[in-house]
Amino acid sequence: MTLSDRIEKLFMSVQKPVRYMGGEFNAVMKDPASVDVRYAFLFPDTYEVGMSHLGMKILYHAINRREDAWCERVFSPWVDMADLMRQNDIPLFSLESRTPIAEFDLLGITLQYEMSFTNILEALDLAGIPLLQADRKEGPFVICGGPCAFNPEPLAPFVDLIALGDGEEETLQTIDVYKKWKASGLPREEYLKMAAQIPGIYVPSLYDVNYNPDGTVAAVTPKPGSGAPEVVRKAMVTDLDAVQYPEKLIVPYGEIVHNRIMLEIFRGCTRGCRFCQAGMIYRPIRERSVDHLMEMAEKLVSSTGYDEISLMSLSSGDYSCLPELAHNMVERFSAKRVKISLPSQRIDTVLTDTLKETQKVRKTALTLAPEAGTQRLRDVINKGVTEADLIRSVTDAFEQGWSAVKLYFMLGLPTETDEDVLGIADLAEKVRRCYFSVPKEKRAPGLRITVSCSVFVPKNDTPFQWAPQLDYDTVVHRQQLLRQALNRVKGVDFKYHAPDVSYIEAVFARGDRRLGEAMELAWRRGCRFDGWSDQFRYDVWLKAFEDTGLDPDFYATRPRPVDEVFPWDHLDCGVTKKYLLREWEKAQRAECTHDCRKGCTGCGMKRYPGACAGKTPPEDMQ
């Protein structure tokens, strides 16, 4: 029986067999004999989650545009399938050709969130690939990219290469260098040395880490003779209009999380919210032109048949030509019944005109993220929005027929007090009053306010990388405080979770190489799909830290002095540590920093020639 037949035999016994089926419209098939390099791209979560991810679509098509390479997809098999695969000796396989992953040349993995790390170990194990990089004598090189690559240290024992920054060009370079290495006939470790010369590529095994007696990092330095750079600076695409964007997207059979055309209108963000890692590591802002976007949309609508286009970015309301773009989109596509949607709506952008445009075709719940309940705390995090902005936005929305509002907040932000948390309930009450201030005949019936409160996780490469995470008991106390306060506001649905997952996430976000051992132990004891509340096992994690002698509080809740060397300091995300420190100090004084569209704030991106459009900053800010 072929591997494909053996795989299909399991399909009647698992939930959602379409997850493993392949054969979707626009999936790329090639003759394996016609390519030099076979690239497996793993999204370490379920098919439905991974297929909703834009970065994977971009890289899939970037690689498959080459004639000499074939990129195939692989997702984490859900626990039912993984268990059956082990029982039946079926190795992890690619969706397109059902080839065992161990037979590929390169295995790219995207690191979207820390809680997917154990799924990487699970995938390597299912593939029959030795977990430890040092133990691998053959099989694919393991390359990780994505936002968590900016602190990959907990994964360092398991990976060959880390790809920092924009993947469009550097991924292709790893393939070029692979071909050169293969032609050279040199031993396996030579590929790592060769790849370390690619801009943005970090090879953890070529670096030594030294620790201080207190357990903090003393230095991370390249091994003598390795030729690896002392600091690895992220790869960057300066002109998004110049890089290829997929003209075809794979159209899945089953439903996935985001089943629509995703059109990336720009990359980066100018706001400078101090908690936001994406806002730092994706800098600077790079917009696509309206003409280019219209052309991309046109091609994608006809190649996919989707009836919705989502205008994607970190803060789509900030797109400089948004009214023009929205207007053109609605005009061009409404006859084709294609809806236009704007995710991640901010409350301080000029909503009204754009909303009117998008409303013609579609009306969803208005989602706003004030993040904190008081103005003082919003200034600390540099959210740059006021209560008046919020009131204006929701009033506009209610007047135009919205009746559902979702409000997102974080609990445990630096300097937060009980009073800040109670401010969230005050805001919810004010939103409620806005609704009732609109005349009954003008407003839509059925007000629904959802207050969603996550637990803040300090992240590397943000101004809050020095901040301790709020301790568990205080988080629980403030959640209850807020729950009681919101009980008094009618019609509010309050959503929150136990801080368990956020605590483990905080450990890994700012973790170091030693944590790899705890991760492996937790995985061996059954941890996987940690981001799924029905799979997450807090007790197993705590025991794994205990048994490896690592203190999770050291990583999560310890205040870090400003002169501490961080495990990720040798990885340059574009924004300088000096800038982040300046922002951290301003945060503690509750001082705001303006949006850098209004003038350069000296974050360090100017070091990339041609990356920023703005003015040169004063000398002392560089």
Place this chain on the structure above:
Amino acid sequence: MRALIRFGKQPRLRFISHLDLQRFFQRAVNRTGLPIAYTQGFNPHPVMSFGSALALGWTSEYEVIDIKLSAPMGRKRTEDAVRAALPEDLPVLEVRMVDDKHPAPMAQVRQAEYRIELMGESAPAVIDSIDDFMKRDTVTAVKKTKSGEKEINARPLVIDLKPDPNGFTARLMLTERDSIKPDLLIALLSDMAGVEPPEARIHRTLLLGEDPEGSLRPLMEL
């Protein structure tokens, strides 16, 4: 004007549910570039219907979808456009243009033919029991329905069975009131042979409908 399209479902895609296939076709018809007729209302979708749902795990060479067009189109042009919008594992096999008064294929279906391949040790015994089955007047079966289980006589629902070395072909009733699925039939045959039901590959080869004179003909030819 409407297009009746007969397509196949190849082994690779046999685990797509009928609901997922319906959603898939909504996007597929958008890709054709043909003038598709849409439903009215807040959330318009293409006007289309299937001849008969195919169960999860089965393959077919006789699936029929009926798509309404908002303007007349040529048969060849329609066929090319639909073929380009479908993956190779859903091959377009036949296209026929009909006017709006043509009855919906779903309402015309009476019977279906299947080719059933049996695997494993118990297969020959199951094939051997076909004769016995066909000779009987009554074969009692328990059928699962929405409201629970009910006893039926399965025999008149089975029009014809023809054994072959790897399994058999079957012509079965397929109406809203009277129908039997191949897997239930295999279970009945296995029961008669006194063996566990073998693993089966079920492939639909034909859907039949009734013409105005009351005789049965392939659905696409009505």
